[in-house]
Amino acid sequence: METEIKDGVGIVKKEAVLSLIVSQLTDYGYNSLATAVAKYTNVEMSAESNSMLAQLLYIGNKYKDEGKSTAKKSPEAHEDGDVTTTTNAGFAGSGGTGSGNPNDDMDGISEDESEVDGLLIDGTKGGDGTNEVQNTAPDYIMWYQTTHKGPATAAAFSRNGQYLATGSADTTLKVIDTDRIKSPTQKTSIEEKPVVRTLYDHQEGINDLTFHPNGIVLASCSDDRSIKLFDLSVSQGKRSFRYMYDSHTINSISFHPSGDFLAAGTTASELRIYDIKTFQCYIPSGSNGSGEGNNGGHTKGIVQTRYAHNGSLIATASLDGSVKIWDGVDGSCVRTLENAHGGSPVTSVNFSRNTKYILTCGRDSLIKLWEVGSGRLVHDFAGSVHKKTVCQASFTHDEAFVISGDEATNTITCWDSRTGTFLKRYGGQNQSICQIAASPSFPAFVSCS
Template identity: 45%
Template sequence: MDAPEATREEIIRLILCQLSAYGFANLSQAIATHTKVPMTTDSNSRLAELVKLGQQSERQAGRRTGTGAEIEPKADAQLATGSSGETAGSEGGIDLSRRSQAGTVRVPHFQVWYKTRHKDSATTAAFSRDGRYIATGSADASLKLIEVDKVRDPSAGSARREDKPVIRTLYHHEAEVTGLAFHPNGLVLASCSADHSIKLFDLSAAYGKHSFQSFTDNFAYRTIAFHPSGDYMAAGGDAPEVRLYNVHTGKAYLLAAGSGAGLAQHTGSITQTCYTHSGSLIGSSSSDGTVKIWDGVSGRCVRTVDQAHDGRAVTAVAFSRSGKYALSTGLDSCVRLWEVGSGRLVQTYRGASLSAANEQAVFSHDETLVMAPDARANAVVAWDAASGELLAKCAEHRQRITWIAASPTTPAFMSCSTDECVRYWSPSSV
């Protein structure tokens, strides 16, 4: 039986959300007004994905393809529990066994294109899903919204006020901003803070500087991550439980302990939460030295990596785009790559000094590089993701780097520092 035809309102809503994701929020709102189709901040941006699926069907591809290059050993283990696993990104991804023989990747020559300053330490940053916007947070409790297209304009530093890269400054927290996440539809920015709150800001509002929704608890938040649908947020902080928030109702849930040895709750504070690209798995890292993998549907713990960093605190965790691998950062000054399905250690990246509870390693946009801050050199280091070879150090900050965020679409990244500055880096050829 054929699937029912999409209604007029469903199609228009997809168009509205896609326009907003491309940065045309005002145009989207105008079309919504003209067609009388309500535009809500919690709508999913799926038009591009549906178009891609349609194109694949027309070509009769016969196999799933990924969204980017993938670190791809030949083994394809599934989660031992049999819960909803992730499939590989693409057959053309990086093969660890072959890459070590073929040589390392050529690291781009990163340079600083733009710098902005907060009134206190710059603490966190995030890119929007389409890479068009950057949000930064600070210990001064403020947030900045930056338009990437204006960052690379040589006149950015002296342009007219309306043309400058910082297009909005947001205020509503009472203490340090500790984490940021863009809603998948690009219309909402979420921030968490040491003031015990998570706040949602409407980016489609022309002059709004305050949040329209808040979530509070009795501990400082350190991390937030949106489910790909935008309906839920996984959050954590100075409490041992990972909390799941329904964005529409505001109701909070605790992720549940699983069954079996090691599948219990964390026993220390939560340092980072993340979702896989499909949302089927949630990752969490903790000061208790563990990395945990949670089923995104049942909320139950399905895998624990104990002693992930020789008993030292794990400061961050991030999934590869296919969801087959998890990248952890620890206070043993190592970054480690784990196979999610088996819990096997795949690679260890050494050569950076990691000394703070919020430092994190990230993948580059094509996952050929792994990058992390180096506290000793006030620099960002880059490794070959496959071989683990340290390739480069990028140093411009005068003090310790607190956070790095990689663009999801181009070879670029943001770095934040206790010197109060945020810097945008990319190769000169981009």
């Protein structure tokens, strides 16, 4: 960070300060304001939102406060200064108060630090978590419902939870401002309708959505074999500003936490990695079948792919019944869970925030929690049926619970993530639930059918 001397005092240059302001505004969810400031001051928008400005202010205030009592403290006392769908998409929230941090992610955080708030399973009794204190199921209530002309097939939250996007088999996408979703007892004015944008640019149904870490770019993939990027900061913009085509149907996409790369899973067996700046596509050497034994690629199409929260790993779930973990840097396959669901297709995969565990869902009607480092099955979650739909399983915002749909009852099922205990069912949908996504910052989730 460049500095200069002004009036005999060392300061950070104006450009650097303005860049920090823009990044902080984006991190707070003020994307339009951040864009306006960037344009007015000719500051380049950061590829990734961050809270560095808030962190620096914290450190400065802490240093200032400690400086008042330096005479009473030894130098060692300062060592703790750490930098530190008609079909629908239904949105449900917990009646309780969320404890999640909107900015809770893995960027710049070591694995040890992340373990403080991350999912940790106490395995002292056989590794099954049976000695864990039982959680009480949250009281989710229906907050909001929006409709598409066709089945709702995809949903994703922005990293800070401010925006929610849904995609449909009718080819449209909707962007919802979660701040405008009120409780059922409150009325919403016409000027504050939750749906802030409807996007059109695909020729066939939407399969997956993911927000760029900066919160203002939304990526979508479709049966039309395309990935499209939409700039949400452009007023009234309804079409994509960039796109890329593949030779196969694209089932799933996931941004690297830096925003520089996009992982894609298609009906082909190879994992794709796209460079966002050049749109060049890379296929990891191990993904094309060149690896030895279990270190080779999938033998059937990839249903879902997800980056770990720190970008170090990529997980893929496939129709071949396996789950593979890939190195986020060199693309090598570092672990394979063969027959993860008894040979049944695996339809979803998600990392815990500390990257220690992955949550998978398969057409054997089981959801499973695995330890990434050892490949050990921690426990499974039974009680819901997944036989026909490409169903998803997700951690809640605080990773205390696991939620998924049940196609037999059209309900949402909830389990204790640490013990695997079935806790509760939630109604609200009239048809099978094919997608479920939890807010990263507060106790709420969206279900699609």
